[in-house]
Amino acid sequence: MSDKDERLEAGREVVKAKEAKGLTWQQLADELGRSLVWTTSALLGQQPLDAEQAQKIGALLGLDEYAIASLSLPPVRGEQAMDPTEPVTYRLQEALQVYGTSIHELIREEFGDGIMSAIDFTLDLERVEDPKGDRVKLTFNGKFLPYKVW
Amino acid sequence: MSDKDERLEAGREVVKAKEAKGLTWQQLADELGRSLVWTTSALLGQQPLDAEQAQKIGALLGLDEYAIASLSLPPVRGEQAMDPTEPVTYRLQEALQVYGTSIHELIREEFGDGIMSAIDFTLDLERVEDPKGDRVKLTFNGKFLPYKVW
Amino acid sequence: MSDKDERLEAGREVVKAKEAKGLTWQQLADELGRSLVWTTSALLGQQPLDAEQAQKIGALLGLDEYAIASLSLPPVRGEQAMDPTEPVTYRLQEALQVYGTSIHELIREEFGDGIMSAIDFTLDLERVEDPKGDRVKLTFNGKFLPYKVW
Amino acid sequence: MSDKDERLEAGREVVKAKEAKGLTWQQLADELGRSLVWTTSALLGQQPLDAEQAQKIGALLGLDEYAIASLSLPPVRGEQAMDPTEPVTYRLQEALQVYGTSIHELIREEFGDGIMSAIDFTLDLERVEDPKGDRVKLTFNGKFLPYKVW
Amino acid sequence: MSDKDERLEAGREVVKAKEAKGLTWQQLADELGRSLVWTTSALLGQQPLDAEQAQKIGALLGLDEYAIASLSLPPVRGEQAMDPTEPVTYRLQEALQVYGTSIHELIREEFGDGIMSAIDFTLDLERVEDPKGDRVKLTFNGKFLPYKVW
Amino acid sequence: MSDKDERLEAGREVVKAKEAKGLTWQQLADELGRSLVWTTSALLGQQPLDAEQAQKIGALLGLDEYAIASLSLPPVRGEQAMDPTEPVTYRLQEALQVYGTSIHELIREEFGDGIMSAIDFTLDLERVEDPKGDRVKLTFNGKFLPYKVW
Amino acid sequence: MSDKDERLEAGREVVKAKEAKGLTWQQLADELGRSLVWTTSALLGQQPLDAEQAQKIGALLGLDEYAIASLSLPPVRGEQAMDPTEPVTYRLQEALQVYGTSIHELIREEFGDGIMSAIDFTLDLERVEDPKGDRVKLTFNGKFLPYKVW
Amino acid sequence: MSDKDERLEAGREVVKAKEAKGLTWQQLADELGRSLVWTTSALLGQQPLDAEQAQKIGALLGLDEYAIASLSLPPVRGEQAMDPTEPVTYRLQEALQVYGTSIHELIREEFGDGIMSAIDFTLDLERVEDPKGDRVKLTFNGKFLPYKVW
Amino acid sequence: MSDKDERLEAGREVVKAKEAKGLTWQQLADELGRSLVWTTSALLGQQPLDAEQAQKIGALLGLDEYAIASLSLPPVRGEQAMDPTEPVTYRLQEALQVYGTSIHELIREEFGDGIMSAIDFTLDLERVEDPKGDRVKLTFNGKFLPYKVW
Amino acid sequence: MSDKDERLEAGREVVKAKEAKGLTWQQLADELGRSLVWTTSALLGQQPLDAEQAQKIGALLGLDEYAIASLSLPPVRGEQAMDPTEPVTYRLQEALQVYGTSIHELIREEFGDGIMSAIDFTLDLERVEDPKGDRVKLTFNGKFLPYKVW
Known part of the structure; x- marks a missing residue:
């Protein structure tokens, strides 16, 4: 699995954990002290997160170490970041x-x-x-x- | 020339006449009593204009009858409406x-x-x-x- | 496997189980109390199902827990949802x-x-x-x- | 201009004449004794019209001989018949x-x-x-x- | 592996077994009582086979149960069925x-x-x-x- | 107009003249002493015709000199020869x-x-x-x- | 002819006139007091020129009024600005x-x-x-x- | 995994190891006695490395034998080398x-x-x-x- | 007509004149003192010709002044130079x-x-x-x- | 893995083994009694090899049985055979x-x-x-x- 796939996969783990815990994107944004949209795009994979930010989110969502490490891979902003036909x-x-x-x-x-x-x-x-x-x-x-x- | 080309061409005539007369898009919007963006997109070809609206704009900009008639052709909203590489x-x-x-x-x-x-x-x-x-x-x-x- | 692949895969499991059990799409629709087409598209992956709906269908078709969980992933409505050359x-x-x-x-x-x-x-x-x-x-x-x- | 462009152009002439005369597609359909959708698609270029049908429509709409002749060219049903991004x-x-x-x-x-x-x-x-x-x-x-x- | 890949894979198993056994497509067609081309396309994946037909062919070619089951999956007739550059x-x-x-x-x-x-x-x-x-x-x-x- | 467009245009002239004269493709084929499909494809632009063949067809159909000359341009066999979506x-x-x-x-x-x-x-x-x-x-x-x- | 075609056409006029007069791009750049590459791209159509700049260049190269007017149309920076296969x-x-x-x-x-x-x-x-x-x-x-x- | 994927994967291993060790691309370039850009592109997969060069880099970064062997596979310079939408x-x-x-x-x-x-x-x-x-x-x-x- | 179309059009004029005069590409190559393939590609538009070379060929083939001038436009070597489906x-x-x-x-x-x-x-x-x-x-x-x- | 991937993969095995053994393509061609280019393309996957030819090459290069069997799969001559951007x-x-x-x-x-x-x-x-x-x-x-x- 390439770094990009790994980063995007971590984003999907975040979505599942967030829904399982009943948290909102705003609560995750507050945890990081960032805006709602920036935080969502960072967690889905389009903005960089440092190790400390990844740990904070991982702790809140109960992610495993692999997913946490994946969250601080470089952001994915090319074509594969979204599906234009959705x-x-x-x-x-x-x-x-x-x-x-x-x-x-x-x-x-x-x-x-x-x-x-x-x-x-x-x-x-x-x-x-x-x-x-x-x-x-x-x-x-x-x-x-x-x-x-x- | 297809209707779509004719409508887009009329939009280019509007831009040239507007610049020659030193008018702004806001002044054209005020003439029609519409918002700035709606008016611009209508005159460039993406919203419908009825004959009366076309006449008003034509008079203000000094367009010829052909261009005025073209302005009330159906709007052009498909792919040819813009260039994604611009x-x-x-x-x-x-x-x-x-x-x-x-x-x-x-x-x-x-x-x-x-x-x-x-x-x-x-x-x-x-x-x-x-x-x-x-x-x-x-x-x-x-x-x-x-x-x-x- | 991405969420989308997982959701579409669950749809294929439904088709196989349905055929093995000799059930019809109408019977599945009746189980959910929804229309025929909506139900088919929901089970194939294009409409959202909540956990309760997924459980009902899973019970009827004898799906395993993984497939049932997959059925309530977000719907897949982009280009990969169908093959235009079929x-x-x-x-x-x-x-x-x-x-x-x-x-x-x-x-x-x-x-x-x-x-x-x-x-x-x-x-x-x-x-x-x-x-x-x-x-x-x-x-x-x-x-x-x-x-x-x- | 190819036959296909000529046939599609005739369709645009029909639309303009129809609007100028204040006629509806249903009235044109009644003239031909055909259904609403078939008639519309025939006049826009996607169904064949024989010379007599073209003359009837031409008379009703006041089309010139060239447009009338164009209406009985073979239908245009390939990709150029429509714009999928509209x-x-x-x-x-x-x-x-x-x-x-x-x-x-x-x-x-x-x-x-x-x-x-x-x-x-x-x-x-x-x-x-x-x-x-x-x-x-x-x-x-x-x-x-x-x-x-x- | 999707159903389509599974069906196409079964077709490749058929080709390998057929060559190993020294059989011809005509012999397989005779086994099914169908024409040469229909049989070939059915076994390669483009026509439906019922369970009985799949069993007959499986027995003749010595296919395993998984391949036999795959042969009666729905046919694959979209773009992935062939390579236009071959x-x-x-x-x-x-x-x-x-x-x-x-x-x-x-x-x-x-x-x-x-x-x-x-x-x-x-x-x-x-x-x-x-x-x-x-x-x-x-x-x-x-x-x-x-x-x-x- | 490029040679290719000129050759394809000549093919359209042939179709119109043939229909106006009430001739069939078989009659044109007989005139050239060639098969039905070869003759049709030659006249539509996909096979070479020499000057004499072009004159014979031109005389039969009453084509003008320009169309006759165009018929003996090199054949057009690339992508523009047909529309795959027809x-x-x-x-x-x-x-x-x-x-x-x-x-x-x-x-x-x-x-x-x-x-x-x-x-x-x-x-x-x-x-x-x-x-x-x-x-x-x-x-x-x-x-x-x-x-x-x- | 669209504005974009008109602007690019003016660029081709510049190239021909420049070669006929034996001038270099550097001399044209000096006339405008701009750098070599900026000037070349402006004259070929990718940077804006005001009326005064267009007049200066037009005078130096002996362009007609139409070409001069075309030089101050908006710049063309989309895909049609170059051929990636050259x-x-x-x-x-x-x-x-x-x-x-x-x-x-x-x-x-x-x-x-x-x-x-x-x-x-x-x-x-x-x-x-x-x-x-x-x-x-x-x-x-x-x-x-x-x-x-x- | 094809050779190309293996070579590109080795490049990603280099990036991770480099960041974990706190090294810079310049330090890696100095190790090889090559320029900064050539070294970066060689390690990311676009220039050939011989076994000795791969060993040197592997030792410095603590790569395993598999990654080291992958580094001396042929370079990958086609389309898959980069993402034009990044x-x-x-x-x-x-x-x-x-x-x-x-x-x-x-x-x-x-x-x-x-x-x-x-x-x-x-x-x-x-x-x-x-x-x-x-x-x-x-x-x-x-x-x-x-x-x-x- | 763009320079490129003009250059390619001149190539088509050469082909017609050559055939009308009964000359061969080798004779044209001998006139220029160049090889067969280089000459053919130069005259079809893919190599540069100076004014003197264009005059020589023009005289031999009886081309008009416009075609001769077009032959010394810059060569056309991008995608439009050929049709890959021919x-x-x-x-x-x-x-x-x-x-x-x-x-x-x-x-x-x-x-x-x-x-x-x-x-x-x-x-x-x-x-x-x-x-x-x-x-x-x-x-x-x-x-x-x-x-x-x- | 499809037959095509398997055949192309066998070609990559050949390249690695050939380099490890220090053999040349000419030596492999001599082993088969075929020309240099035919042999190279056959081993890379674009020409058919029978079982005996595959065994000979396998023995010379020390390939395992799976790779040897893969070498006699049908040749791969479609688009996936090469990368046009290399x-x-x-x-x-x-x-x-x-x-x-x-x-x-x-x-x-x-x-x-x-x-x-x-x-x-x-x-x-x-x-x-x-x-x-x-x-x-x-x-x-x-x-x-x-x-x-x-």
Whole structure:
């Protein structure tokens, strides 16, 4: 099993243990003193965790030593990190398909020639109560980076 | 030229005329009484415009009759609507690659079995001033839809 | 083995046990008090089952504890859920290829700008007797969702 | 322009003329004495029309001779007939992704080794009124064809 | 190992046992009372075999119980059933590439709007002796199915 | 327009002229003194025609000089020669998918290590009358070519 | 012609005019007061030019007004900007294939969790004389961006 | 496990052992008397190592005999050597997308018809301190190879 | 029309003019004083020609000024230079598929770690008479380039 | 493990044993009384070996019985036989990309309508000494096969 598979497998162990213990992602986030989304993505495998963070989570969830060690392997951020055909994810892809050129155009008008960083970047997820059906609110917040001219 | 090409071409005419006249997307949005992102995506081709809306925008931008007629063709929301390899768009794709499973997992925990709609959906773009460099804030807001059990 | 493989494998165990016991999908559906298609797709892996539902089915089919536990893993709804080149499935793909634009056009005329939901959605399968050869009748029933204008 | 492009282009002419004249697909279907979905797909390019049928539709819609001639070119049923990334069509693709193996399994149980024809096949579309939001009902009806054993 | 892999693996066991015993496909076909090509494709995994047929073949070839059980798993007819880049298969693909439109055109002229079935279908393979080098003769025989008009 | 497009376009001109004149492919084949399938594929663009052959066909069909000249351009036998998603062609692809390994295996048993040529190859198409519905019979006849050992 | 095609076409006009006038990319860079690589990529279409810059270059190269206007269209940085199978470009792709994981690993060791920016980025190309054959030296210089932890 | 997987796996063993021992890639390079990047790519699997080199590294890192033997398997330089969707690597791909045609054009002007070798090639990675944020400097240095004319 | 299309189009003009004049590729090669294969590939678009070479060929073939100018555009060596599904080309691809690893292995044994250049490379094509049918002999001759170790 | 994997794995065993024993491919070829390239490709998995040939090689290399049995499994000639992105193989692919249309054109001129066989085909590899660097010479020799006209 490659490191990447090992790291992703550890993420699945976290999900199972979390559900068995009846814990929430917010409780895991509080344990690490990090935000909800960062913590979830770190435990699922997309952010680095050091040995101490891995131990804390392992203790809380009752993971074995192998899973704990796996949690501090390098993060997995390539294509294998998600399945674009999974329905929840696909809706977000489709939103980019529909609104992608508008986002590009509006950034160009407002900021000039450059991009919104996916590295100096945060993501928040919030439930918005609504009598017609509650809503999911995702906030993408990334630094604008101007293209260098030299 | 297919209807889709004609509609996208009209969007490019809008961009050129807008820049020539020194107008902003916000001014076009105000003309239609719609939000900034909806208006931009409608004019670029991803939302429907009726004949009256097309006339209003055409008058403001000085478009010819052909371009005005093209603006009320059906919207273009498939793959050809954007280029996923364009750098601004790619950063958003990469963010989904990195955070996709976390979003899925958090929606599952918070809302249960279902998705965030890309249809009953709004998107806002905002500039956040920051001394270390201004930031782009994108807010995706979609209704949660539970899978039907029958 | 990933969770997804485990869930799909459990589905194959169900098929084998069902055939060995001489049970029908309708009998399994009756056990759960759900419809035929929902039950089949839940047991094959595309709908969530809670622990109690998994136990009921496990008892009826004589599954081992591991398979029963696997049945309540999260559903698998991405690309790996089916093989588009399998002949039965391909005929349905081809029907969409042939009738897709007509469906789009007729929904647009009848309902306006929006889609037919695949989430608030039911599917039924029925045998229609016919002297020239019996027929398969599939009924797709999905809520119309209008695009939000904001 | 190839025959296929010419035939699809004629379909777009039909849509524009139909909207300009304020006619419905049902009225066009009545003119031909055919069903709603067959007529729509024939006019959009996926079923054959003979010269007489093309003339009738052309007269009703006021099409020019070139478009009328194009309507009786051979039908276009390959990949170029639709765009799988268009949101309405995608939802149907996703439904097949989620329910494809169930359909296969249920046909196998009920009918034995074979397929549901996409040729000896009809499709109906109906609006189902519902206080929680109207629904789209699609009925796929295809002859079961058993695999030949020889 | 999935059912499909298990079924295909059983087919490879058949080939090895057949070669070890010095039997021919025709002898296996005679054992089942079926044609040469149907039998070969059934044993390689593309047609269904019932328990009795699997036992007969197993006895003749000396297969173990696991392989015999695998032979009556559902047939595997999707993409994984063959490798299009294998040279024998590729020549047939290329023949379709070269003659595909002619076949389509000639069926249209002779039979009208419809297809040649791949389900109500037989295939024969014959050696034709020829002083300039023997030839392979493949006969594809499929029922013509007219498109339904409704 | 490239030579390939020009040659394929000439094939479409042939089809239209043939239908306008009420001629059959067999009559065109008789004019050239060639078989039905070879002639059809030559006129659609997949076999070479010399100037004299092109003139004969042109005279019979009343083609203009440009189309006649195009008919003797080099044949087009690559991927663009056909559309694998067109339903008639797809059925043949699927038959190869289902029977490809059997054909390979039977050629290996009967002839040894080698292939069936797609070059020293003929193809015939025949209508077989059948009270349960007429059938299409395609005969592929190719020389066996043994792999050279050196 | 889309804006992107128009911008890339203007780049080709620049190359032809430059060669006809016997100018070098360095002379064009000096005219703009920018570096060699930035100028080349701007004129070929990958960096923005304002109207004044376009006029300067147009005057120097004797371009017509249409080409000059095209030079200040938005830059084209997506997939269509280059052909990865062109041999010069392929060698660089292959170098990334061979050294990609090493670059990743060394950045991780030296800088920590983050990336090398492709936006706050410069590229230089230099000829290095060498008795065994001159060498091309490319220097990629990008700001390290640490992943944000929040 | 194929040789390629075995070689890449040995590379992952090196990374883990190196981190456990607190060594740097530079220390490993010094042990071999080679440059930093060559050593890293050799140990990760993209350059050949002889038995003696493998032993030296194995001794330093405390690898077992199996891992040491794996290190001298042939190098792995094909597609599986890296993941183009991994964010660090993607930035470099994007830089080629943006600057590829410029590099091609400038090599053509300066050197004539030919390529920059990826074989007679070195790569260096350096940290450039910068008050606005340190920078990664990559130097690609490849021999110019003119196309042979014969 | 892009430069690449223009260059490839000029190649097609050469083929037509050559056939109309009854000239051979060898005669064109003699005119340029170059080898047969280099000349053919240069005229079809894959090698550079200077203005004088283009004039010579243009005079011999009676090309117009536009075609002559097009012949000295930069060569086209990317993917669009050929069609891998064309049967002649495919046979060569298949030979690489079958013998690729052997070539790699034998070069590794005989020359060590490196490649056979496709740049310092010649190709010859010869007819070999043979009573059992004449043969095509292609000789690929490329300089061995060792991987640099640094 | 499928037969194909087993056969390819046996090829890797051969390479390791050959290197451990210090034998060359030529010595293995002499043992079989076959040419160098045929022998190499047979042992790597692309040509058939009978039991006696497998035993001879097994004895010479000291292979175990399982590997010897695997060597006489059917050859593997499909896509999985090689990796087109491996640098040695890629150079040959690129040569076909650059010279493919020329080879096609020259065969058409010299031999007429047909192909060069990849079955009645031999390949030789030779080292050509050269003071400027030794060269690899590959000779592809295939029978010309004319397209049948019928």
